[in-house]
Amino acid sequence: MEGTQSTAATKTNKRRLRKPKTAKKSAPKESKDFRYLEIVKLIRAYLPITINGIAVTKIIELQLESEAKTVEDSKENITEGEQKTKKRSSKAAKKQKQQIICDHIQRVIARDPTQPIYISFMIPPSDPDFPFDLDTLKFNLTIPSDYPRSAKALPSLIVLNNDIPKGFAVNIERGFKQIARLTKSNDKSKKNTLNASSVPEEEEEMNLVDGKGLLSQVHTLDKYLETFLKQEKRQTMKFISFKTSKSPVPLATPEPTPPPPSTHESVHIPKILPANINEKDLKKRAQAIEEMTTKLGSNVKMFNKSNLEWRYKIVVPISSARNLPQLWTINNENVDIFITVPMEYPRAPPRVTMSTNFSTNLLVAKKKMLQDCGKTMVELVEEAKKAEKNLRTNVDNKINGQGVGLVSLLNWISNNLSSLVLDTELFGQWRENVRVIRG
Numbered sequence: 001m002e003g004t005q006s007t008a009a010t011k012t013n014k015r016r017l018r019k020p021k022t023a024k025k026s027a028p029k030e031s032k033d034f035r036y037l038e039i040v041k042l043i044r045a046y047l048p049i050t051i052n053g054i055a056v057t058k059i060i061e062l063q064l065e066s067e068a069k070t071v072e073d074s075k076e077n078i079t080e081g082e083q084k085t086k087k088r089s090s091k092a093a094k095k096q097k098q099q100i101i102c103d104h105i106q107r108v109i110a111r112d113p114t115q116p117i118y119i120s121f122m123i124p125p126s127d128p129d130f131p132f133d134l135d136t137l138k139f140n141l142t143i144p145s146d147y148p149r150s151a152k153a154l155p156s157l158i159v160l161n162n163d164i165p166k167g168f169a170v171n172i173e174r175g176f177k178q179i180a181r182l183t184k185s186n187d188k189s190k191k192n193t194l195n196a197s198s199v200p201e202e203e204e205e206m207n208l209v210d211g212k213g214l215l216s217q218v219h220t221l222d223k224y225l226e227t228f229l230k231q232e233k234r235q236t237m238k239f240i241s242f243k244t245s246k247s248p249v250p251l252a253t254p255e256p257t258p259p260p261p262s263t264h265e266s267v268h269i270p271k272i273l274p275a276n277i278n279e280k281d282l283k284k285r286a287q288a289i290e291e292m293t294t295k296l297g298s299n300v301k302m303f304n305k306s307n308l309e310w311r312y313k314i315v316v317p318i319s320s321a322r323n324l325p326q327l328w329t330i331n332n333e334n335v336d337i338f339i340t341v342p343m344e345y346p347r348a349p350p351r352v353t354m355s356t357n358f359s360t361n362l363l364v365a366k367k368k369m370l371q372d373c374g375k376t377m378v379e380l381v382e383e384a385k386k387a388e389k390n391l392r393t394n395v396d397n398k399i400n401g402q403g404v405g406l407v408s409l410l411n412w413i414s415n416n417l418s419s420l421v422l423d424t425e426l427f428g429q430w431r432e433n434v435r436v437i438r439g
Helices: 002-017 034-045 056-065 068-076 083-111 166-183 214-230 261-266 279-299 358-365 377-399 406-415 424-437
Strands: 117-123 137-143 156-159 300-305 309-317 334-342 351-354
Touching: 034 083, 034 117, 034 137, 034 214, 056 083, 083 117, 117 214, 117 424, 137 214, 137 424, 156 166, 166 214, 279 300, 279 309, 279 334, 279 406, 309 406, 334 406, 351 377, 358 377, 377 406, 377 424
Parallel strands: none
Antiparallel strands: 117 137, 137 156, 300 309, 309 334, 334 351
16 A cells, blocks of 8 residues: 555655646748739739840740640640630649749749849830820839848839930939839828829829839839920930030030040151051041040040050049949049050950049048948948949940940940949849830
């Protein structure tokens, strides 16, 4: 009896000594990737043309190759009387393509979440009475990595239509920028509305369409596309219309002004030619330099010259601060570059570089202004130097050993300055986007 009681007491004590069971901690839920979700919503509405420079048709084609046999088998099972099944299959095919694209974007984000996503579209205006002769708006949409978490990370748009003059394309791009800013407005009294003080004079008020996401922004752009196109054409970055002062310059042919003395000297053809250069080539070179100095006027200056090459300093106005280093854009309107024209030009290509001390001089001149910009002086210089290196590399890749026109090259640089400062991979994706969407 005593043994039985002792055994029972021991079991009771063991139960008392046992640690109470604790509830298993549930694994923390992963935060949603709202950038991806907004992109998916946009793709469900509009099938893109390219993603990060890769044609969507190619992405779909590669994915479907592995499923080709299954697709063929399903087609054989469809009879003529199964019309409803055919329709469902057609819808499924479209959804399948959309899913392939979404999966591809998800893989791109997983590989490097810090990189922006570049997606190009061709979207027709929805207004049946659209007054302009425009079948589709072709554009590239850039979605930053921090979108929509950061209020400063706004999507941006570049118009790719050849049939829209650059000045009107800029109006569309600026209009989209206003739309993107509107989505980040924290003023509840002006929710989803941008008043006249924040938009161009031609637009009294803009209202977002159906929310604030990427799809809403594209729909809002579509809604106000006619308004943006009706705005006064903005000055473009053609060198023939460079501003020499704060006052606007008319697009009409300017009155001829005498070029600087150094310009006349620069196009002089020497009597004694180097052995590897003939007089015909040298005349072409002189004509190209004369055209450049005439069209650029005071924006071009002879820097130095030797028996091998002549170097010119070019002042390029900043039309958009997008992607440019902060050091270049604070209370500054121009970027200084150098173009070196070898004696062998046009058989040998020109070289384009940044002014060696351009960023450093800006840092010294604007030191007080830069103290409250949110970055250290070292970070500002590193950012600027990286942009300088990227610009030089990307221009070299564009020229690629070919003889190019001096004016056309400088026009291209001025019109695409905000893209030329991207790293090589992103710039290559941008060029591919432009190539694909322009056909």
